[in-house]
Amino acid sequence: MQLKLLWNLQELDLSIMELKKNIEEAPSLSGVNEARESIEALEKEHLAQNEQLNVDRKSLKQLEMREQKIVDERNELNESMYEGKIKNVKELTQMQRKMDLLAEEKKKLEEDILLLMESIERQEVEIQVTEEKLKKSKQELQEKENQLESDLDHLNQELAKLEAERGQLAEKIEKKYLDKYLILSQKNQGQGMARVDGDICGGCRVFISAAQRGHLYNPSAMVYCENCGRLLVNLDCQ
Ligand SMILES: [Zn+2]
Structure with missing residues (x-):
């Protein structure tokens, strides 16, 4: 559940980022x-x-x-x-x-x-x-x-x-998740988390190893993509 909330937080943060960009660009676009x-x-x-x-x-x-x-x-x-x-x-x-x-x-x-x-x-x-x-x-x-x-x-x-x-x-999100999210988010232009879709990391499009895949079914486990380092979230299991 925490990962799902964290995912929603990232979605919100991305929307906020986009909105701030629009506000900044509005005068020159006007x-x-x-x-x-x-x-x-x-x-x-x-x-x-x-x-x-x-x-x-x-x-x-x-x-x-x-x-x-x-x-x-x-x-x-x-x-x-x-x-x-x-x-x-x-x-x-x-x-x-x-x-x-x-x-x-x-x-x-x-x-x-x-x-x-x-x-x-x-x-x-x-x-x-x-x-x-x-x-x-x-x-x-x-x-x-x-x-x-x-x-x-x-x-x-x-x-x-x-x-x-x-x-x-x-x-609603525990501090350890939030802290991790903020660090990863800064490293990845606001996208520190990635959705898992068909065993592929949504951040870098690389297959997730079999060893890690198992952990993704544990909703509270923090699993990271071995390729790009993003925190993975399997929304089907949250
Ligand atoms: Zn990745």
Whole structure:
């Protein structure tokens, strides 16, 4: 009977081990980290887009100011030229030349302003796209975090239940069996005991010698596999 209990203890311990592994791996399997990384990348992109937009908006303002200055300058020139104050032909020719140059500059400026305005419009659309992606990614992250939290709650509850069961079971097992089990279990990755099935050790799949087989029918005898050293249990006799 003790060996049967010990076998059940091993089954429980293996389940507990598996559960702990699941709890440990849950965060990386949940996709939460990837979702956080993707948000971080999107936020960087968003920041860079906004910085570029600000630079371009400033440039646009400067171009517009320069354009306004040209308009003012031309108005002034125009007034001087047509008020009739200036009679000097050479001076008038120089003024006309300046007017033409300013008109040329204004034309070039208008082209630049138009291009920049178009670029700013495109950037604003791109920023909106990034913001939508960010919003969606944040929602997905929230869902993944909620799922992870609920998975972990569930796994931890299950673990607490199994550990309580293990405690109750261990109390029913004599110390000499428990001690032996713990030593063998450590040596064999949690599988210090092996079931005998058709005269074969369930741990290493090697035949059990005839001499040992006899002892396996004594339910309280501790018989070990000669090949792998595991404590053998014949569940049919327990
Ligand atoms: Zn064996």
